[in-house]
Amino acid sequence: MQESRPFEVVLIGGGISGLASSYYLEQLAASKNIPMHLTLLETSGRLGGKIATERLGRVIIEGGPDSFFTQKPFALDLCREIGLSSELDEADPTTRGTYILNNGKPVKLPEGTETGMPSKLRPFMSTDLISFPGKMRALYDFVAPRKKSAGDESVGSFIARRLGGEFLFKIVEPMYAGIYAGDVYQLSAESTIPSLVALERNYRSIIHGMRSEIRKRSGQNREKRPGEAPKFITLKGGMIGIVEGLRSKLRQTDIVLNEGATGIFNQPKDNSRKYLITTSQGRKIAADSVVLAVPAYAAAELIKELSPGLSRLLSEIKYSSTATVTLGFPKDGTALKLHGHGILVPRTEKGMVTGCTWESSKWPDHSTEDILLARCYIGWFGHDEFMAYDDASLVKEARIFLENTFGIMEPPVLSRVFRWPMALPQYMVGHQGLVRRIESENRSLPGLFLTGSAYHGVGVPDCIHDAKSAAEALVNYLSVDRLS
Ligand SMILES: Cc1cc2nc3c(=O)[nH]c(=O)nc-3n(C[C@H](O)[C@H](O)[C@H](O)COP(=O)(O)OP(=O)(O)OC[C@H]3O[C@@H](n4cnc5c(N)ncnc54)[C@H](O)[C@@H]3O)c2cc1C
Known part of the structure; x- marks a missing residue:
């Protein structure tokens, strides 16, 4: 039993993934009475990673994300949990609406197509954005057969198959260029539009499926959670407020800025700690467990000696x-x-x-x-x-x-x-298979956990959810170690 010394955990990366991992680790360790000390290494001189708010007097400039979407509730839940409820600010509903550039002119995106499909037929039929044949092609979705073969395909092929090329290039492609800066003919449908793929599986027609789901959901919402429709939310002082909020809650974590990890190695067998982390300041830190909350290519570099196989798989993520x-x-x-x-x-x-x-x-x-x-x-x-x-x-x-x-x-x-x-x-076609291979290879490195936007979702809520899962897995791992 290792009751006396605290477990040493090193987190690498001070973006939202690393900070949220620290926060959940501290919470879980306290609730399970596991003595734990954490060190968070961040290569740059500030916390937040892609979250970068600049405050110029009353003007707030966001360099990275300007909001999070509450359809996945993880960021909203975390903000409420760390006492930021009064700081939350909803995108102004009175000015809502998105435009699409069409032959050099802004045209309003028809209501109901924000989901990447025409879920409201009247606004869709009256838009000037799509030609009459383009609209008819999109409505063919009502009778188009399901995809015959199993397996992943690109977003481009999925949408062109269901709704036609005009809908793809005028509406869906610019949306995915916005979220992923990606190519719809390379992005994976399974990983980036799983809900649309599930609609085809369950209903055949994705328009019919979406309309049925919306009707079902709005009935449930009226009964259970009035006023809780998904929204874009930021913080009054900008997105960096989440980073500041998390930092203020950390009690057992030494945050080290301007010091990056340069490598992760196995300790000799007789050493009581499993891993050794070398840093850009020439330090060597021994750890029982490591959380890699950095982009996949940075993680690949850090473990290239420890696990060349996992390193190769990680570097496949573009x-x-x-x-x-x-x-x-x-x-x-x-x-x-x-x-x-x-x-x-x-x-x-x-x-x-x-x-x-x-x-x-x-x-x-x-x-x-x-x-x-x-x-x-x-x-x-x-x-x-x-x-x-x-x-x-x-x-x-x-x-x-x-x-x-x-x-x-x-x-x-x-x-x-x-x-x-x-x-x-870029979640390319086959991304989920690649992540499964990464997770399988990762099992040969007990105590080392990967988290961040590379694996299960790129948005801030996805990163927070993934960080929580990594923290839970790490605490389970240490709990077993503690009993052995
Ligand atoms: C322009 C832009 C706009 C976006 N808009 C939105 C949006 O509106 N809504 C939304 O939900 N999402 C948005 N995203 C996505 C979201 O911001 C990111 O996916 C998320 O912030 C990534 O967080 P992370 O902690 O996983 O990674 P990062 O933020 O990249 O953090 C990783 C950290 O690790 C550090 N690091 C790297 N190597 C090392 C090392 N060897 N040692 C120590 N530290 C290291 C880096 O310096 C960095 O601070 C946007 C992204 C961008 C770029």
Whole structure:
């Protein structure tokens, strides 16, 4: 029995995945009375990873995520649990709506298609975005047969098969370019649109299936949780509030900034701790257990000697780079009256910008009354030439887009560029099989746990959920070790 010394756990990576893992580990260790000391190593000088909020007086600029969606409740639950309920801020429902660029003109996304399919038929039939033959092709879904072969396919092939090419390229492709900066003909349907794949399996027609599910859900919601429809939520002071909130709750964790892990090794058999972590400051830290909360390619590098097989599998997960360019314009001088929360840009429209959010319409309290904040997204999978551009050139690209699309000619009063090299994991066709192989190989490294956006979902709620699962698995592992 190892009652006297606390277990040493090293967490690598101080993004939301590493911080949430620390938080859940501390909670679980306390509730199970397991003595535990944690060290969280973060290579950069700040916590948050992709969550990067800059506060310029009353103006809040998000470099990475600007919100989380509550359909998966894990981020919302965590915020409430750590006392951030009063800080939560819902995207302004009065200005809601998304536009799609269509032949150079913004056209409103028909109501009900936000799910990636026409779940409301009247708005869909009256939109100018899709031609009449395109609409008829989408409605063919009602009678189209199920896919015959089992196994994964691309999002592109799934949507083209069910709803046709026009719906795919005008509506679905720009959405997935926005979320993954990805190529719909490479992204896995099983991993990125599992709910649509399940609809085909269960109902054959995905439109009919979705409409039935919505009717069922709205009945249940009325009975059980009135007012709890999924929403986009941020924090009053920006997304970094979750990071600050988590940090303030950590009691047993030494947070070490500016010190990255450089390798993970097995300790000699006679050593009581299992792993040795080397760091960029030349330290060697012994640990009973390790949580790798870094991108898959960084994890692959750290374990390349410890487990060349797992390292190879991890490096199969590809990433795309992206950049966000936030521009502030004087509201008085800007001719345009903006509607909706933003616009998505299909690949067929050319240009570098893949989308733009009106941050000041979405979150009015994140700007002043006289500044209009626009955030443009740049880059998609296989096209990261823009990473070589300097900030001024990226600002120029964003301005050209805003001028051509919305006629905004005024010079911005503020601009901020964030670059994210290899930022968004691409769940390619076969991703779930790859993750299963990674998990199987990982079993030969007891006490070492992988978590983060590379495996079971890229959104902040997914990362929090995955972190909680990793913490539970780690505590189970230590509980067994403690009894042996
Ligand atoms: C531009 C952009 C917009 C997004 N928008 C949204 C959104 O609106 N909503 C949403 O839900 N999600 C969004 N996402 C996705 C979401 O932000 C990320 O998936 C999530 O934040 C990833 O968190 P993570 O902790 O797993 O990884 P990261 O945030 O990448 O954190 C990993 C950390 O590990 C550190 N690290 C790396 N190597 C080492 C090492 N060797 N030693 C120590 N530390 C190391 C890094 O410095 C980093 O801090 C967006 C992502 C981007 C890039």
